Amino acid sequence: MSYPLLVSPLYIALCGLLILVLAAMVVRYRLKHRVGVGAGGHPELERVIRVHGNATEYVPISLLLLVALEVTGGADWLIHLFGCSLFVARLLHVWGLGSSAGPSKPRQLGILINWLMMLGCSVLILWRLVGL
Numbered sequence: 001m002s003y004p005l006l007v008s009p010l011y012i013a014l015c016g017l018l019i020l021v022l023a024a025m026v027v028r029y030r031l032k033h034r035v036g037v038g039a040g041g042h043p044e045l046e047r048v049i050r051v052h053g054n055a056t057e058y059v060p061i062s063l064l065l066l067v068a069l070e071v072t073g074g075a076d077w078l079i080h081l082f083g084c085s086l087f088v089a090r091l092l093h094v095w096g097l098g099s100s101a102g103p104s105k106p107r108q109l110g111i112l113i114n115w116l117m118m119l120g121c122s123v124l125i126l127w128r129l130v131g132l
Helices: 008-033 043-071 076-099 105-130
Strands: none
Touching (some): 008 043, 008 076, 043 076, 043 105, 076 105
């Protein structure tokens, strides 16, 4: 069996597992606090919901950019670099927001790395496609 994408599926799988773990955390806290919808006034549940929500907001487009870079002929090492940076960024964000609702260095670093990953992939894809 042949796969046209050789590198990005690794990061798709890792991020899929991360989002699944975050979703399970939301369910666990909902059961703990007996809340079906929303956060029910529980700051801890609200924070866990936002950690999951933020991942579901940023990870899909980040992975699409990673796949697009691979499909347009990005080097394997570059796909690994961006894929690792995405996964580390998401872990930092989880750590930072998961431990405090206020500003935190891991959270700020995580989103910065994620944004730089998105910017880098976007620019390289455009450069490869239209010669920017």
